Ligand code: ATP
């Protein structure tokens with residue numbers, strides 16, 4: 001008997017002819033995520049099996065699997081050959097320390113196995129009852145479930161419900177291509193990052209700073225967030241750092257200050273699109289959320305995205321409530337870092353009354369007072385790239 005981790009995937013099941021591509025992508029992602037643990041990752045029909053690891057790493061491996069998009073659930077299971085006697089013995093061992101109520105749930109993928117799922121559950125349930133006097137059966141609301149998964153590879157995986165974990169679901173990272181996310185140090189964009197990973201997008205991040213108006217600590221906060229997010233993104237993130245202080249200085253000196261944020265955000269999106277085209281990223285992602293602040297009214301979003309020529313902009317949080325976003329931020333562990341009080345470039349040169357419903361003609365008129373293209377060229381040339389690994 002050996003302990004293994006059994007991984008189930010969800011949505012990939014719905015795929016037709018191209019399912020193999022998704023299965024292979026997920027297999028690669030699992031292998032990458034578990035690389036340091038010297039274990040064997042193998043694909044068995046409908047599942048993946050992780051074996052050969054040192055048991056002292058079990059909890060670290062489980063935690064790593066919990067961050068892989070495309071995984072529906074995963075369990076620390078005992079594996080035996082699909083022979084009734086071995087299944088009986090391991091079922092007794094798995095349940096010997098339990099008390100309270102239980103039931104047995106069998107999934108028989110191997111239709112050649114001599115008993116049906118119902119028969120196995122009933123047989124093993126009766127056997128457990130005769131061996132462990134602290135347990136009784138409750139079919140409807142059991143405290144424990146003993147799962148018996150009889151697979152086509154002639155192996156049976158047995159685990160109790162406390163060893164069964166929910167994965168993050170969705171699609172494997174890379175299966176939906178590459179994107180560029182505008183990553184601030186706030187609460188929203190890291191959550192947007194996670195949501196897009198969950199839909200299979202491998203992300204690269206761009207962070208805009210206003211050094212020397214914003215400190216190095218602000219930059220470090222974003223890199224800390226990237227470190228927390230890297231495991232969801234396949235283990236690493238390329239973070240581009242771009243200084244937009246010159247845009248802000250130019251607007252401050254020449255334009256109506258109420259347009260500071262609108263013009264700055266147009267500059268950010270122009271730079272983001274240029275980078276996406278240069279690097280072949282097929283989408284721009286933001287943490288924008290309709291109505292949250294002045295820069296996120298539909299009028300603001302419209303005049304800002306007007307500078308983007310042909311790259312789709314995806315805003316996975318557009319319709320979320322702040323409380324829903326915070327719940328996810330806590331779950332993915334970015335919240336505590338996000339609320340650290342370092343300034344964002346949007347908070348320097350902040351106007352007293354930013355326009356909330358900018359009109360495009362008015363923005364273009366104000367923007368024409370500076371040589372935005374030239375300033376952007378310089379900012380673009382100065383972009384640095386840092387690779388953050390998990
Ligand atoms: P967040 O919590 O993600 O900072 P927010 O509620 O503060 O969002 P805004 O400041 O209006 O909202 O920013 C909206 C979006 O614009 C962010 O989610 C992010 O995608 C992008 N953004 C804002 N500031 C920056 C920055 N300094 N660098 C990169 N992207 C940024």
Ligand code: MG
Nearest residue numbers: 184185186344
């Ligand atoms: Mg912000």
